[in-house]
Amino acid sequence: MPSSPHLRSPSRTSIVAVENVSCSYGDFLAVDAVSLSVEAGRIHALLGTNGAGKTTLLETIQGFRRPLSGGIEVFGRDPWRHRTEVAGRTGTMLQESGLVDEMTVADQLSLWRGVSVREDSVDRVLKLVGLDHRRRVPVSVLSGGERRRLDFAMALWGDPELVVLDEPTTGLDPQSRRTMWSIIRDLNAAGTTVLLTTHYLDEAQQLADSVTMLDQGRIAIEGTMSDVLAAIPARITFDTDADAPALAELWSLVAGDVAQTPAGGTNNDPSARATVWSITVQTPELQDDVAAVMDWARARGLRLDRLRCAPASLEEVFFEMGSALTTGKA
């Protein structure tokens, strides 16, 4: 059994501390020297493509697998050696629901009441996930989304200190997905720490305070959500029929890079002098450059169609990272 080295300066409020952990399946290294920390009361998202090592890392954190090397502490304990102790304080939702088909929904939760060290009521958790009207239905006839919600209810049983969710909203309809987000936010507001994996980058961006992006078992990007998003410039986009001198002036006013491309059409007014341009300003100074663009347009009486300004999305970061890794820049 590998030793559990004393973790280097883990934060006092760190619920999950992973230090230089590697995991393998035979010769295949699924997780390669990953370190991360999940602070108490935060939501941390593990992101990555299929096979990036998210679930392997998550299961190692839960004590299902022994790491090849490195150390993990959850609540200050080695989860491999103290699995039951860690599990008693953790609510878990697996990537696939592990339900007993012969049971009814209420039976499944009654079983959970019996085997959980935390107390709760079946009625409360069923109402929480919107399954109270399905309590007498056999698990075998639940839809995929309802199974996920029942699984979620089991993870929430007894208000655990840490909730681990492996792709929690996969297979859910948009409304159920939003409802689950809302419940996760409420849990987090009440002090619960959440560690989740997801394929949905918008979900991570909506929920997470911090992220770790894995690529082929290694950390590609990590940090707080704002830091990660700041890695890619924000964008201001709009369509305008400004003439060339006006556009040249815009270039000198903003701090970011300006790109102009034909918008794919011309003004309907045959007397109009200009082609419509799609302008994209990529800027590290979103607020200042928005003000500069608006001042520029107002001074010239220009209308900015399809105006949009936003920081980079996690999706843009993800794909930027992907192309950087593919071309060997990272």
Place this chain on the structure above:
Amino acid sequence: MTTATANSKSPSRLISSLMFAELRVFMRQPVMIALTLLLPAGLLGITAVAEVSDQPDVWAQIAGRNVVATQCITVYFVALNTITARRHTLALKRLRTTALPSFGIVAGLLTPPLLVGLFQVTVVLVGLGFLGAPMPDSPLLVTVSALAGMVIAALAGVVTSAFTANPEKAQWTMLPLFVAAMGAVSILPTIGEGMLGVGLRLVPLVANAHLVTAGWIPGDVSGATVATDLGIMASWILVLGVLAWRTFRWERRH
């Protein structure tokens, strides 16, 4: 925000909760109720129609064979099927996310086949008495043999489940042990106590049947026979226990 409260439960309380839940699930399945009631009824019915005898030796052999039939069909097959099904649906892995100890999860899942097996063995042996069988000369040997056989059958079910991908395949993977044990038990009385007889007793559960038979027949049972059978049983419990520990998988097999 919630009415949830923290509480501390002992591992034994958690395990007993799982045992009761599994028992409830078992008893709600019509096919399992049928198995529970019809197997002993069928075994006793066959005996009543075709095997009633005034020979104590014959009753002893019937008792040994019926005990092993119950252990093979109920304890072994239901244990194999339950563990395989729970693994296949990931319920095993899900239970591992709780504070239940790993051993407790397996013990909880094995509770229904063990209890139902115990019920059936009791019904079969008492039923033989009603059909005219003499009382066993050594109830202790019969009891020890029957209980050890349940443990062997349950462990064999756990080991076989490690090589069984889903419940459908359990119908095939159970066959080697089932055929070997029932075949050996059926021909053992005609073989006698020679080398071949001892060899047959090495098949799992056959030593149990032999000891039930030996404990049923009036007269002293030789110490060597008891020691040999008990040694074989203990060896199987040890070997299957180690194999179950080493081969057990929580993840679904593909």
